[in-house]
Structure formats: C-alpha cells, structure tokens
Amino acid sequence: MLKNGIRLFIVLCSVVAAVLLPKKSYIKYLPVSLFSSSIIMFEIFYFTVHKLWKVKGSVGAMVCDTCILIIGPYFFANYWVFNLSKGKFLPYTFINLVADWIYAYPIISLLRQLKFFKLKISSAKFFTLIFSNALMNYIFHKFYEKCIAPKHSKNHLEFGEADFY
Numbered sequence: 393m394l395k396n397g398i399r400l401f402i403v404l405c406s407v408v409a410a411v412l413l414p415k416k417s418y419i420k421y422l423p424v425s426l427f428s429s430s431i432i433m434f435e436i437f438y439f440t441v442h443k444l445w446k447v448k449g450s451v452g453a454m455v456c457d458t459c460i461l462i463i464g465p466y467f468f469a470n471y472w473v474f475n476l477s478k479g480k481f482l483p484y485t486f487i488n489l490v491a492d493w494i495y496a497y498p499i500i501s502l503l504r505q506l507k508f509f510k511l512k513i514s515s516a517k518f519f520t521l522i523f524s525n526a527l528m529n530y531i532f533h534k535f536y537e538k539c540i541a542p543k544h545s546k547n548h549l550e551f552g553e554a555d556f557y
Contacts, residue, residue, distance in 0.1 A: 398508060399460050406464035409472060417475040423540075424533040425470045429462050431525060436462070446510040457509060470529065479533065488526040492519055
C-alpha cells in the first residue's frame with residue numbers, strides 16, 4: 393500500500409511539473425529529454441542485468457517503477473533544469489549539483505528505507521553517475537542546437553505555405 397502511495401505521489405508531482413512548464417520548453421528541450429531518458433533506460437537495464445538494482449515483487453513491479461521514475465520525475469526534472477538555466481553551463485551545473493545531491497543522498501536513502509527498491513551501489517557512486525549523465529545531457533543539447541537543429545530549420549524554409557495546399 394505504501395509503495396502505491398509513493399507511486400501515486402510521484403505521478404502527481406510529475407503531472408504538476410508538466411502543467412507548470414512553459415510551453416516553448418517542450419519543443420526546445422524534447423530532444424535532450426528523450427536522449428536522457430534513453431540513457432537512463434539503458435542504465436537501469438544494465439543495473440538490472442548485473443543485479444545492482446532490484447525491485448521487490450514481480451517483473452511487472454520493476455517495469456512499473458522504472459516507467460514511473462523515468463517518464464515522471466526524471467523526464468520533467470530534465471526539462472525544468474534546462475528551462476531554469478536557459479541552457480547556460482554554470483547555472484545548469486549548479487542546479488544539477490544541488491538536485492543530484494538531493495536525489496542521490498536523502499531521496500535514495502528514504503526510498504531504500506521504505507524498501508521501494510534496493511540499489512547496490514553507494515550514494516557517492518550514484519551521485520557521480522547521475523551528475524555525469526547531466527553533463528552528457530548538456531553536451532548533447534549543445535551539439536543538437538549547433539549541428540542538428542539548424543539543418544532542420546533550413547529544410548523547413550525550403551517550402552512556402554502555398555506548397556502545402
């Protein structure tokens with residue numbers, strides 16, 4: 393019952409975060425949020441295969457918790473960090489340092505005590521992992537902005553409105 397309450401709380405917080413996010417941020421930061429979520433899914437798969445992360449219950453419970461954590465707080469936290477930092481490195485780094493520390497130490501500790509899941513790596517290693525993910529996200533976002541997004545905007549300029557009617 394407690395696990396379901398935690399799951400519901402996570403989903404509700406994610407919905408509130410999604411509603412409060414400025415609309416223009418959805419388009420601007422969607423590529424990096426999808427990239428980031430893909431990396432996290434791969435890491436969770438790796439942790440599961442190597443028995444570094446375990447959820448009590450069936451495979452269905454593990455899939456449920458994985459989806460709730462990735463699609464919920466992780467996905468929208470990524471949007472919010474980029475939105476609040478305006479894509480600038482120093483604010484992005486500072487916000488991530490604080491948020492990742494809060495997640496790696498008090499939140500993970502609480503979830504361990506509530507037996508939400510077992511994580512067999514230290515909080516320090518987990519913090520290093522998620523902070524390096526944040527830096528990788530920033531690099532990807534800058535690469536996308538400079539190399540991929542300009543090509544897409546050029547392709548859209550080739551057609552006028554009359555071409556679509």
